[in-house]
Amino acid sequence: MDKKIFTISVYSENNVGLLNRISGIFLKRHINIESLNVSKSEIDQVSKFTIVVNTTEDWVKRIVQQIEKQIEVIKAYYHTDEETIFQETALFKISSDLLFDEPLIQNAIRESNSKIVTVHRDFFVLAKTAQRKEIEAMHDLLAPYGIMQFVRSGRIAVSKEAMLISEMLEEFHNNNK
Amino acid sequence: METVKATAKKETAKKSMRITGAEAVIRCLLAEGVDLIYGYPGGAIMPVYDELYKFQDELTHILTRHEQGATHAAQGYARVSGRVGVAMATSGPGATNLVTGLADAQIDSTPMVCITGQVARHLLGSDAFQETDIVGISTPVTKWNYQITRAEEIPEILAKAFYIAKSGRPGPVLIDITKNAQFDELDFDYKKCTGVRSYKPVPKPDNNAIAKAAELINKAKKPYVIWGQGVILGEAEEELKALIEKTGIPAAWTIMGESAIPTEHPLNVGMVGMHGNYGPNVLTNECDLLLAIGMRFDDRVTGDLNTYAKQAKIVHFEIDPAEINKNVKVDVAVLGNAKETLAEILPLVDKNSHEAWLQEFAKKHQEEYDVVIKNDITPTKPGLTMGEVIEEVNKASGQKAVIVTDVGQHQMVACRYAKFKESKSNITSGGLGTMGFALPAAIGAKQGAPDREVVAVIGDGGYQMTIQELGVIFQHQIPVKILVLNNDFLGMVRQWQQLFFEKRYASTVMTNPDFVKIAEGYHIKANSVSERKDLAAAVKEMIDFEGPYFLEVKVEKEDNVFPMIPSGASVSDIRLK
Numbered sequence: 001m002d003k004k005i006f007t008i009s010v011y012s013e014n015n016v017g018l019l020n021r022i023s024g025i026f027l028k029r030h031i032n033i034e035s036l037n038v039s040k041s042e043i044d045q046v047s048k049f050t051i052v053v054n055t056t057e058d059w060v061k062r063i064v065q066q067i068e069k070q071i072e073v074i075k076a077y078y079h080t081d082e083e084t085i086f087q088e089t090a091l092f093k094i095s096s097d098l099l100f101d102e103p104l105i106q107n108a109i110r111e112s113n114s115k116i117v118t119v120h121r122d123f124f125v126l127a128k129t130a131q132r133k134e135i136e137a138m139h140d141l142l143a144p145y146g147i148m149q150f151v152r153s154g155r156i157a158v159s160k161e162a163m164l165i166s167e168m169l170e171e172f173h174n175n176n177k
Numbered sequence: 178m179e180t181v182k183a184t185a186k187k188e189t190a191k192k193s194m195r196i197t198g199a200e201a202v203i204r205c206l207l208a209e210g211v212d213l214i215y216g217y218p219g220g221a222i223m224p225v226y227d228e229l230y231k232f233q234d235e236l237t238h239i240l241t242r243h244e245q246g247a248t249h250a251a252q253g254y255a256r257v258s259g260r261v262g263v264a265m266a267t268s269g270p271g272a273t274n275l276v277t278g279l280a281d282a283q284i285d286s287t288p289m290v291c292i293t294g295q296v297a298r299h300l301l302g303s304d305a306f307q308e309t310d311i312v313g314i315s316t317p318v319t320k321w322n323y324q325i326t327r328a329e330e331i332p333e334i335l336a337k338a339f340y341i342a343k344s345g346r347p348g349p350v351l352i353d354i355t356k357n358a359q360f361d362e363l364d365f366d367y368k369k370c371t372g373v374r375s376y377k378p379v380p381k382p383d384n385n386a387i388a389k390a391a392e393l394i395n396k397a398k399k400p401y402v403i404w405g406q407g408v409i410l411g412e413a414e415e416e417l418k419a420l421i422e423k424t425g426i427p428a429a430w431t432i433m434g435e436s437a438i439p440t441e442h443p444l445n446v447g448m449v450g451m452h453g454n455y456g457p458n459v460l461t462n463e464c465d466l467l468l469a470i471g472m473r474f475d476d477r478v479t480g481d482l483n484t485y486a487k488q489a490k491i492v493h494f495e496i497d498p499a500e501i502n503k504n505v506k507v508d509v510a511v512l513g514n515a516k517e518t519l520a521e522i523l524p525l526v527d528k529n530s531h532e533a534w535l536q537e538f539a540k541k542h543q544e545e546y547d548v549v550i551k552n553d554i555t556p557t558k559p560g561l562t563m564g565e566v567i568e569e570v571n572k573a574s575g576q577k578a579v580i581v582t583d584v585g586q587h588q589m590v591a592c593r594y595a596k597f598k599e600s601k602s603n604i605t606s607g608g609l610g611t612m613g614f615a616l617p618a619a620i621g622a623k624q625g626a627p628d629r630e631v632v633a634v635i636g637d638g639g640y641q642m643t644i645q646e647l648g649v650i651f652q653h654q655i656p657v658k659i660l661v662l663n664n665d666f667l668g669m670v671r672q673w674q675q676l677f678f679e680k681r682y683a684s685t686v687m688t689n690p691d692f693v694k695i696a697e698g699y700h701i702k703a704n705s706v707s708e709r710k711d712l713a714a715a716v717k718e719m720i721d722f723e724g725p726y727f728l729e730v731k732v733e734k735e736d737n738v739f740p741m742i743p744s745g746a747s748v749s750d751i752r753l754k
């Protein structure tokens with residue numbers, strides 16, 4: 001079976017130990033996490049992990065089963081790229097001189113849909129939110145001029161299908177009234 | 178003393194009261210019906226031990242001689258009784274000594290709650306004396322764990338701990354309690370936990386899956402059941418028996434499932450796995466329908482997965498959705514507690530018998546008997562075999578004993594030859610294969626089932642891994658029977674060295690001490706035999722003895738356990754010699 005990119009979405013309670021528990025599931029199977037993002041979700045008091053892995057569908061299924069088995073996990077899903085809307089954000093810190101001296105950079109900023117977040121005397125910061133390919137392209141464009149710092153976030157994604165977590169929680173409350 | 182106890186008792190009646198976290202821990206245990214715990218004290222758990230002293234009439238604490246022993250004793254207790262075993266330890270080394278037992282309980286689904294002390298909240302992360310990140314360390318080997326840093330958390334978290342340990346697929350839970358939370362006061366009000374919103378212990382059975390499974394059963398010509406511990410944990414023994422008796426399906430067990438159906442039941446065809454019976458292994462690859470009930474297709478059971486039951490339709494009755502298609506792809510998954518799902522399928526299956534198919538098991542049994550079993554249990558060579566010793570235990574105990582085994586050759590022989598009439602009678606470390614398990618587990622088993630005979634069958638290697646627990650047996654006069662099968666080797670490893678490493682016996686020969694003297698040093702009645710003429714009487718004396726008893730049997734040094742599926746080979750390629 002071929003490896004490909006899967007996005008795993010995990011809805012969970014917000015608990016200190018849970019990140020360790022979830023990353024341990026990957027560690028135990030010697031599977032690398034490509035990126036990981038933890039944030040709040042659309043539901044009050046419910047956290048959302050977005051984990052990207054490059055593996056086979058058989059393995060991603062098993063991993064999701066193991067994640068969902070954890071006590072504090074409400075529900076876990078996996079999706080292919082076609083089934084989600086996903087983005088990453090990158091920050092580029094670049095010497096201010098370039099902004100004024102290099103017309104190419106000015107064009108690049110304008111054409112790339114990136115945003116100047118801040119301008120200091122010595123540097124300015126560009127932010128770009130897009131898919132990985134476009135961020136890479138921008139990186140390649142700027143690299144020859146010198147990038148003082150670069151950072152890219154983990155993938156964040158929403159699925160095209162409905163997740164129905166609220167319904168699940170409601171069902172629990174109704175059954176435990 | 179008296180007044181302290183009296184007030185303690187009176188206050189139990191009150192609803193909410195102001196008490197310390199340490200006292201709350203004890204009251205939580207009492208509220209969960211715990212009357213026996215195993216543990217070892219130390220600095221960070223001393224406030225709780227102080228309360229144990231006050232509550233000693235209601236809650237017995239057994240001081241094992243090592244924290245690992247506390248976990249295995251709690252496991253033994255849980256496995257015979259179906260209740261949650263409890264172990265307690267201090268922070269740092271006390272806590273890390275629990276790890277083997279936690280891992281064992283995790284892989285063998287044993288309900289256990291471990292409570293550890295931790296340095297005070299303000300010292301966390303300062304590398305304080307005996308600080309260790311036991312929550313981090315124990316995460317991969319616990320069903321759930323949690324660090325309590327405030328006294329008010331204690332009742333709710335301990336209630337949750339017991340609920341999680343016992344419900345669904347059981348497992349170990351570790352609760353780490355900082356010292357300040359033990360000293361601080363809280364308003365105590367205990368409510369049992371009845372649910373956790375993010376946790377579904379038992380999936381809802383799906384009627385379609387059950388109907389599909391019934392249809393496959395009704396169509397099958399050579400159906401075959403392999404059951405595991407799920408049947409015992411789900412208390413589904415009667416339901417399983419009813420199903421196989423109605424359908425006439427031959428049924429085999431994994432070592433974790435052993436004793437759920439009596440050994441001599443006509444449809445009980447024996448043991449699967451690496452050292453299991455010949456027929457049950459080979460015929461796995463000849464059945465047309467495999468019903469896997471409460472088992473998880475461990476590699477020691479399946480051998481090579483690429484050649485495992487490929488010809489058969491497979492139905493998996495399982496409580497844990499994460500087990501479905503984990504190792505073996507199945508045609509139908511029947512999720513739920515086996516007690517419910519088996520009861521639901523019973524009216525849907527046709528009454529049947531499979532005489533010819535059953536005969537195939539009988540034929541294979543005869544082959545195995547002629548080549549292996551006969552020589553194991555009625556040997557003619559001079560040296561004693563492990564098999565004949567177990568036969569004597571069967572005879573002397575009337576097949577009524579709980580057999581607790583350690584890990585190695587003796588374990589496989591005991592699982593193969595011990596006979597059982599009652600469920601929850603074979604206590605063994607199946608998944609982790611933990612040497613040192615048996616002696617402390619036998620202590621727990623005896624305390625969890627005081628009316629039953631408990632015989633620990635142990636190798637000379639594993640015995641010395643937790644031998645210090647003889648101290649517990651002596652101090653509390655726990656009437657377990659300790660049967661050491663001494664071959665002066667790490668036998669199972671030596672067998673592999675003989676078969677697969679051209680007899681290079683690297684570090685498997687042991688020069689052993691005088692085991693009888695050691696037992697006698699603990700004032701435990703002890704005996705040793707090495708000749709066949711003395712064996713039956715010695716085993717009988719051990720079983721009939723009222724108190725704890727140690728018996729060493731010096732067996733043939735270089736015997737091997739057969740049949741054997743060489744590791745990575747197919748169940749079809751099981752070797753009889």
Ligand SMILES: Cc1ncc(C[n+]2csc(CCOP(=O)(O)OP(=O)(O)O)c2C)c(N)n1
Nearest residue numbers: 585586587610612636637638639667668669
């Ligand atoms: C804690 C632990 N260490 C190592 C092993 C590997 N191991 C499996 S069986 C065995 C030999 C056991 O020897 P003994 O206790 O004498 O029993 P026998 O096989 O001779 O019956 C060993 C070393 C293990 N299972 N557990």
